[in-house]
Each structure stands twice: as structure tokens, then as C-alpha cells.
Amino acid sequence: MRGESPEVGLEAGVPVTERSLARREFSGLLALMAGLAAFPRLAEAAVQPKFAAPKPFSWDILVEQARALAARPWAEPQTSPHAVADFDAVGKLTYGQAQALGGNVRLFPTARGTSPHAVKLHLVESGSARELIDARGLFVGGKQGDPAGFRVMTADQHSDWMAYLGASYFRASGSRDQYGLSARGIAVDTGLPKAEEFPSFTAFWIENLGADHVRIHALLDGPSLTGAYAFDCRKGASGAAVTQDVRVSLFFRRDIERLGAAPMTSMFWYDQSDSAKRRDWRPEIHDSDGLALWSGSGERIWVPLSNPSVNRTNAMRADHVKGFGLLQRDQAFDHYQDDGAFYDRRPSLWIEPQGDWGAGTVMLYRMPTDAETQDNIAAFWVSDQPARAGQSRDFSYRLTWTSQDPSVATGAGAAARCVDSWQGAAGRPGDTPTTQEARKFVFDFEGPALKGLTRDSGVTADTNLPAKALLHSAAYPVAGQEGRWRVTLDVRPSAVPSPEFRVYLKRGEQALSETVIQGVQP
Template sequence: MTDTVPPPADRPVAALAATYTRRTFSALALAFAAAAAGSRRLEAAAAGALPADLAADFGPPRPFSFESLVARAQAAARKPFAPRQVSRVAAASFDDHARITYGAAQSLPGHIRLFPTRVETAPFAVGINVVANGQARALIGSKGLFGTDRPAEAAGFRVLYPDGHADWLAFLGASYFRAAGDKNQFGLSARGIAIDTGTMPGAEEFPEFTEFWIEDKGDTASGADAGAHIVIHALLEGPSLTGVYAFDTRQTAKGTVQDVKATLFLRKDIARLGIAPMTSMFCFDEATTIDRRDWRPEVHDSDGLAIWMADGERIWRPLENPPEPRTNAFRAENVRAFGLMQRDQRFESYQDDLNFYDRRPSLWVEPQGEWGAGAVMLYAFPTISETVDNIAAFWVADKPARAGDRIDCAWRLTWTSRDLAANANARCVKIFVGPGGVPGGDPIKGATRYVFDFEGDALAGLDRGSGVSAEVDLDPKVVLHKAVGPIAGRDRQWRVTLDIRTDGLAARDFRLFLRRSGGALSETVIKSVRP
């Protein structure tokens, strides 16, 4: 693992060069809740079929295929990048935007509602096409598709539940999208691509989905497993590359699943090309020792990065709100899976009955095919606001990304409250940090106490005589105290307590796992060290 400190960030990872922020999404969500009680005209139609009163808003049918989009993206990559023009009818205020977005309006097949352009946060219009039976029809008008009669253009779209009470999937701004998990709650976001995230000042680039093709496939199954099935294609355009994506998206009882296929064409060399990127927010948790200035115990969309290595090792990197921007790279050749997880799902941990952080989904990435040599990268920068996404994770290949390259890759995204990173071994479920030494006694000067709680079936029936040890890769001279044992009164839970002399410690992090008879009993925790 390597560690570098990039220059200070002046905007959230999820900020889009004057387009879209978490604050906007939160505010729009509140506006939607208020509008949900109002009238809304949501026409039901056969899967993929356009209602008769919308036919005039669409052009004639044209043959459609993924391969045709690949050809368009490849041709575009041979031409210089041309910045898009701001929509002339973009809403000027939040109130106007909310009325246009959430007023009574018609939906497209698949319960699709359009987001309108807005001057401050989503100023660029996107193309919208409806696909059925291998034919695509382009949206050429907007009558009845927005909440007011004023002219409007689409900046993105959202997919609603059949009764229209809320949305479960949204694409809006640059290449950002997000889906609800099995607890019907939004949280972290994903992106089509990440370019130079956490490198030089101002270097990060935000390519944009410029046109979408949406195909309603109807329900995936019947009974308890019934859910929407929508296939979304998108063209990507940016200064450094072009691309085409397919998102085969299915609702299930266990969360939202998206099979993603992408083909990219590079216009320029790219220093850090992030595949399957995701962005999240981590403000603080019970291990945070800084002044929180907040009454809630924890505030975060995700609490850890999980990685499933090719050799079977499971890695857990607890997220932090760092004192300075920080990038970590975790070697992961042919990585099996990785994701930003919201492992703690107890309401008591957050005490937040407005944002419901306990319901936020995790996002698990499973490469389809072998991705080869590379690393999972984690980028974090400090924030004092829960409206700022300060966490990013993605995979970067060892092979340099060069102008003229074509890159084909595929992965599965699962948005769920289940911990897909878990296996039979124990998981780290809690971490506490404080002064070194015995509680109630004088603190050990220059030392920090780290407490790790593990839980899992692998610990069932074990006691202090079972030969369980805590393995730490620090110099024994800096480990002033180490204890491991079952937590009294807690089934399948063990605690590791470490006092580490952190003053002058060269290591920026350390690895810890539980071992018995030569085999691992737990995942490997990689914890950063703070003096």
C-alpha cells in the first residue's frame, strides 16, 4: 500500500464543475416529500410502450444497438472536445426548479420522470431516447413531461416506484448516478469514470453523460421478488475521453443490481483513470477524536472500504475525516470485489430521524472478467459538512492510460444493506480511539489506545484458552500493551486493545487480524495512525 498527500481540495469530490452537489439532492428530496401529497399524473403503459398522448414529443423510430453507440463514441474521440452550451431555459431558482421537477406531469415508460436544467446546479441539457423492440425514438418536445407549462429541457432523469411516492434510481450531473438499497434509501453515489481524482490542483476532470437511451423491460419476476428491470445506455463525453455505457438495472428484494458494460476511447494520456468509481461522505463516528460540534454520535454515508483480494484475503479500511487530503492505494491484482460499505446499521449509532444514516446502502463492485494488475484507491479530504462528499474509491490499472487506447470493461454494482464483504470469518464492527493507558489512570504520554471489536460465527464457542491471537505488523517496541479476548456477555464478539506509542512513529497505518492455529479468524483491518 502506498500513501500520498495531494494538494488541498477546494471542492467536494462529488461537486461537478458548476453543476450538482449533495446539498441540491438533499433539498430536492425534501421538496419531493412535500410534493408527494399533491396530484400527479403517472400513466401506466405496457413495458417500453409510449402512451399515445406522448407520441408527438418523440421522433420516428430508428434502429438501435450498443455497437452503434460504440461507433459514435469512437468517431467523436477523433475530434477535438467541444464544450456544451448552457441550456437557455434552465430554471433560475430553487423554487422554480422544484415546481418544474415535482409538479404533476407525465412519466415515460418505466415510471421515468425528467430532471429539468437549473442555472446553478444542472445547466446542461441531455438527450433522452426511449427504446423498444430494437428501435429508439428521440425526445424532441417536452409538453406534459415537466411540472409546469413553461419551457424546460432535461438535465437527467429519475425512476419512480409504480405508485409515484419516491424515486429509487437517478442520473443527474456529469456521470453521476445513484440507486436506493433494500431499505428504500439513497446514500452514496457512483460515477461512470474518475479522471485524476486526488492528483494535482484543478486536474480532476468530470466527463458528462450527454445522451441516454432508456428501455423499460417490465418486472423482473413475480411475487416478493418482483421489481423493475430497466436498461440504460449512455454516451460519455469529456476533454480526455469519450465512451459508451450500458446499465442493465434490476430491482430485487435484496437491493438494486446493475450490470455495467463500458467502452472508452482516450483522446489524451490520463495520469489516473479510475474504473467503477464511487463517492461518499464521512464526517465522524465514535472513533473520531476531533471536536465534532454535533450532538449526533455518528454522521456518515459509508464507514469503511472493503476489498476482497484474489487470494481470498478480506480487507477492511475504516473511513476517516482526515486532517489533510490523503490518497491510499491497495494493491489488488485481479481484485474479486470492493466497495464502500455502511456496516453500522443501528439507529442508536446515529440518532438521526431526518437523514436516516442507518438506512444508507452499501455499494459493492464485482469485476466481470479479470481486470489484471492494479490497485483499489481511496481518496479522502477533510470536511466539516455532511453535505460534502469527501470520499472516493475506484480501481486503477497498472497499465498507463494513453491517448488512442480503447478500453473495454464490465462490472456489477449492488446497492444493498447486506454486507457482501462478509464471509465466515469475523468482521470488525466497532473501533474506539483514546489516550493510551488504563481508563481512570494517568494517560501514557505519547501513546494512543486503539480498541477493535470483532464479531462473527468463527468466534462462536471460543474462550481465552482457545489459542486466539491478535496479529499486528508494528514493531513490538511501539506496542506498549496488547490484549485480546471475548467481550463479557457478548456472543461471538471479541475485543483487541492496543496501546501504541504514536509519537515519532514512522508508519502511517498498521494491519491487524485475529489468528488461530495458523489461520485467519477475521478480516484484516488496516487502520491509520494519528499521533
């Protein structure tokens, strides 16, 4: 992602004026997913793909391959000689009828300007792997081509539920059969005042274990590190989540200033709280609307996303983190009015560490965008332990792609969630604003902990705002909405000592809601 200064684009050293943080290799190809029906169904190709002789394969073999690769200098990948340049040709090769690999995997072709680098693919069966050495039978009409990535099809072969394409990017369709945000294998130097590094998955080993179960191994390579990855991927029944259990072994070629584990990339242009960013007729446009964090101490945190005027980074202590993710809590169609991109169906992505990750922080990086085709949000976990050349690091986690809110606490007294927020002029509605310098922040909370409480229950809003910044505060139940409370704060931004403030509902010393971390600077 773009650094603070000097600004750099998605590719190392590319100015943002030429290329901002877009959806990388996904930007053109994945846009074609909605256009599948536009391409004619062609006859099954007669040419058969060719495979090398089988070789033993296991997790331990892959780890040793990554370790050995880290001991050698990094070799920059070359553009495939078969990379196609025509947009329509890419679509036909990708979405026209062609033979599947291993029953339920179809290929993305290499394409100039989007995904020019070929990846190696292997099929795994009974502890042996066969490398795909000629993919002509796997593209429309048996045409010559090199795979840049792949997608995993549903049992009926009518759509796909998971895709890997470009650098270490991948994503799943979630419980409402809709793509949205992306995950990455690793983040290197994201949000720093220098070029971000984008290691790539250069080889995959695919093991089909059923119609909705696939195990994927991948080899990562980049200037600063190599890695072995295992993804155990399951698509639930209709309406259920997609889960991926991830195992990672990294090997460092050189020191890394900021190593981001379990990174996610998303898009936020505007929502109901920021009408100034709105140029489009649609009321809201975003893949995710907030970052949720469940800290090791048990605190629940919610950070509403924003489209800032300058690059911004939040670093939140997350020692022994229990979970975090970029979520799409708002799933009401009428809030978006988009019957093509279906932002109301975009999945949330929740990360659950397997084992104790130790001391560290969850980082949220945001950069300006003026279009929905540009990913401008990233989130990841950074260990307090530095990544040094010659060292290695192992960790595991689970990814859950779902339209249910995975951050919800359960139980009768579970903490309430922030389900809506707005901003506007300070003061009483309809009156002349008390000061042009102040802004009103409004937060709505819902949850079991608030049910049955009234204005006489002693519920208050707690903030870390100093007295000179907080002009007015109120907390009260929303009329006619059981278990829904509203907090209103009139704030003088110039008197807030940091770029954001915290607010939550409490009753006496008992916290009733998650803590919202709200930015105050544009």
C-alpha cells in the same frame, strides 16, 4: 475531488475556499426528495412531448458513436437556455405531478448553479430509439424545460429508486428505500496534485423492461476520453438489493495519469471513534463507515473511514480483485439519532468485477470536511496498465446497493468482520495515562470463525507495528457476546513508520478475521 497541492475544488480550477467537494448537481435537487409532499399536486399536463423518428439502436452502434466522438476535439457543454434559477421552481418542476417518460421515468430539469447542462434522452423499443426533442409535456403544467437527468419511479409512482444527475453521477436507493452514497461512470485524476476531470453522460437511451427492470445506455464525453455504457438495472422485492450490471467501452483522447474504474463517492464527517470532529448533537454522521476489499489472493480487508486533517490516499494492491466497496456497516438508529436523514438506512455499494481485471490497486481518497453536505470520500480501482491516447479499454462489473453487508464471507469458518472501533487515551481505564504520546485503538470483531473460542484457545492479535510503537496488545472475547472478540492496542504514533498499520486476529497460522488497515495520523 480535491488534489493535494495546489488544492482544487470539485470543478476544475475552482479553489476549495469557494467550493469544496460537495454533492455536485445532487446537492440541491436531491435534498428536495424529502420534500415531495410540500408541492401541490397539479393536473396532468395537456401538452404532449415530441419525439424524433425512430432509428436503429444497439450496443455496437453506441460503441461506434463513442469511438468516432473520441477522434474529434472535446466540445465544452453549454448552459441550457431553459435552466431555471429559482430553487422552489426547480422543486416544482421535479416533484410536482407531471407525465412520466416511458411509463416510469421522470425528469430533472436543468438548473443554474447545480445542473445547467441538458442531456439527450431516447426511448428504446424493439431495437429502435426515438429521441426526445420537446419535453414540455414532461414537466409540471407543460412548461418548457430541458432535462438534466432523470429518476426511475417505483411501480406505484410514489417514490423513485434510481437517479442519474450531474456529470457521470448516479445512485440507487438500496434495500431500505434510502439514498446515500453515489457512483460515477469514471474517475479521472482523482486525488492528484492537479484539477480533477469530470466527464459527463451527455445522452441516455432508456428501455423499460418492467416495473422494476430498466436498461440504460449512456454516452460519456470529456476532455480526455469518451465512453459507451450499458446498465442493466433491477430493483428487488421489498427489502432486497438494487443491482446494476455495467458494461463499459472507453476511448482515450489523451494520456490519463490516473484512471479510476467503478468509482464511488461518499461522505464521512465523524463517528464514535473521533469525538474531536463532533460539533453536532448527533452521535455519528456518515453515509459510509468503511472500505471493504476482497483481494484476488482471498484476503479480506477493512479500512475504517476517517475525516482527515489533510488530504490522504490509500493504495491497496488488488490484483485480480474479486470485490470492493464503500459500506455502511453500522445500521443502528440509536447510533445516529437522525429521524430525517436516516443515516442508519444508507445503503452500501459493492463492486464485483465480471471477468479478470488484471493487476491493479484499489484506491481510497479522503479529504477534510466540516459538514454533512460535502462528499469527501472516493474509492475506485486503478489498473497497472496506463491509459494512453488512441487506446481503448473494455470492462464489466456488477453494482449491488444493499443494507446487507455484501463483503461477508460465508461458511462455518468464515473470517470475522470488524464491526466497531474506538480510540482514546492509552493505558488502563481510570488510571493516569502511561504517556501522553500514546493512543489506544480498540477493534471489535464478529463472525463464525470466532464462535466457541475462549481465552485459552490461543487467539492473538497480529500487527505490523514495530516493538517501539506497540506498547501493549490484548485480544479477548467480549463478555456475554457470543462470537465477538475485542482487540486493544496501545500505540505510540510517532514511532509508526507509515500513516497506518494492519491488525487481524489469528490462531496459530490461521487468520480468523479480515485485516483492518487503521490510520494513525490525524
